[in-house]
Structure formats: structure tokens, C-alpha cells
Amino acid sequence: MDINIRRGLADAWVLAAGHRNMLAAYVALGVVVPFLLLASEPIFSLRTVMAIQSDPWSYRIGGSFTGPLYLLAIVAVIVAGAMQAAWNGLFAEMREGYLAEIMFGMVAGFAYLIANLILAIGFGLLAAAPLFLLGPAAVVSGSDPLTIAMAVSRLLVTLVGSWVAARFCLAGAIMGSRGSLEPVSAFVESWRRTRTAQVRLFGFYLLYGLPYGIAAAALIVVHGAFILNNAPGSFAETMMSLGWILLFALYFLGQILIPAGFYRTSEPAATASEIFN
Numbered sequence: 001m002d003i004n005i006r007r008g009l010a011d012a013w014v015l016a017a018g019h020r021n022m023l024a025a026y027v028a029l030g031v032v033v034p035f036l037l038l039a040s041e042p043i044f045s046l047r048t049v050m051a052i053q054s055d056p057w058s059y060r061i062g063g064s065f066t067g068p069l070y071l072l073a074i075v076a077v078i079v080a081g082a083m084q085a086a087w088n089g090l091f092a093e094m095r096e097g098y099l100a101e102i103m104f105g106m107v108a109g110f111a112y113l114i115a116n117l118i119l120a121i122g123f124g125l126l127a128a129a130p131l132f133l134l135g136p137a138a139v140v141s142g143s144d145p146l147t148i149a150m151a152v153s154r155l156l157v158t159l160v161g162s163w164v165a166a167r168f169c170l171a172g173a174i175m176g177s178r179g180s181l182e183p184v185s186a187f188v189e190s191w192r193r194t195r196t197a198q199v200r201l202f203g204f205y206l207l208y209g210l211p212y213g214i215a216a217a218a219l220i221v222v223h224g225a226f227i228l229n230n231a232p233g234s235f236a237e238t239m240m241s242l243g244w245i246l247l248f249a250l251y252f253l254g255q256i257l258i259p260a261g262f263y264r265t266s267e268p269a270a271t272a273s274e275i276f277n
Helices: 005-018 020-039 046-054 066-091 098-134 144-167 171-178 183-193 198-229 235-266 272-276
Strands: none
Touching (some): 020 066, 020 098, 098 171, 198 235
């Protein structure tokens, strides 16, 4: 059982071409709706962030963080649910309709999200263990050797985290394709299927994330320039919001289609006896 990167990307393209309308609907659910929800909260506005950074004494965040945290949780569930619904629709031999897919997706997406959250917290605690052992006094001392060691540690944590993410990249597609609401077996299966291709997947996802990072940085710079030179709610700022939606939509589709293509190419080939029996 192996994963061919080129074949997986070709399969992802075939899936995209054959399910254009469905994917457009789930982009609306998983990207546009969360973007509008987050846009309703001023704390998530780039203009607000720039104002606080430019003059933190004049611009401060007031009120409770409970509301924004609830909103983030709702958005995360919607995004994960839309992804699970899309995977379920992509792999269904006969689709049951958007309502059934979304109902499944929201339940499976919540379970998928919780599993990822537990993994992220566990990995974060392991990565932070050396800092706990050193103690706060040593960490804030600012000595040159410690600064260099922490920089190297951050790089290693990023690389190891990327490798772990590559090993679990098939988990969501496995849940969606099987209509499963239980994430543990999907993560175990993903770890097993990516064993022989882990180096290729690790390199691919590092390169895959690079253009999105560059595009996001460029959008931040351009959007910041528009904010500095235009009034709130201007046409230019509205167009920048459309640019962000387009970038998030492309990333969202990639997060769905690429694992789906890799999952298809990781499927064991049928034997002659299975074909003719």
C-alpha cells in the first residue's frame, strides 16, 4: 500500500471536475458563512488589530472574551462539518442529498475537530515540556545560548508537527468516505496508510503550504495599505475581503481534494479474482 503523489493529485483533479456544484455549495458553507460570522466581531478585523498595535494605550480590547471564543468554536465546527460533508459526498456511490450530508458532516466534523484538538494539545504539552523543566526564570532570562536553543526548538517543533500532520492527512477523508462518526480508527488507518510515503507527503505538504503563506502575507500587506489610506467600509476594503474569501476558498478546497485524492490512490488494487467474481 503506497501513495503516489502525482496520481493522488490527478485523482483530486478528477474529483473536483466531477463534483463542481457540490464543492461550490460546501465552499459557501465552509468559507463564506464562517467569514461573514467572523467579520461580525470587531476583534477579528485587521483594522482593529492594526489600531491596537499602532497605539495599544489608546485602543484596547474591552469586554469579555467569551463571545469571541464561542464564535470561534462555532466557526470551527461549521468548517469541519462542511469538510466532512464534502468528503461524504465525494465518495458516496449514490449521494443522499445535501441535508443528509450536512447532518452527518456536523456530527462527524465535531468528532474530527475534537480529535485534532486533543492531538494538538498533547503535542503542544510535549513540545513545551523542556520549558517547564527550565522554569520561568530561565526562560525570561534572555541569555544568548537559551535564545538560540529556543529558536532551534521552535524549528524542530514546526518540522515534527508538519510530519505528524502529514501522517494524519487521510483521517478526515477516511471518516467521510466510510460515513464514520468515530475518529480514532480513522487516525490509526491514516497513520498506517501513510507509512511508506511519509517522507514524500512531508515534503509535499511543506511545499504546498509555502504559496499559501506567501499569498497570505502579501494580502496582509496590501490590505494594511488600503486600511491606512481608505475609510472603513470603502470599496477597496470590500474588494480585499473578496480576496481573502478567494484565498480561503482555494485553501479549503485543497484541504478537501488533496487528501481525497491521496486516499483514493492509497486504496489497495483489486485482484483479478475480485473483479471477475
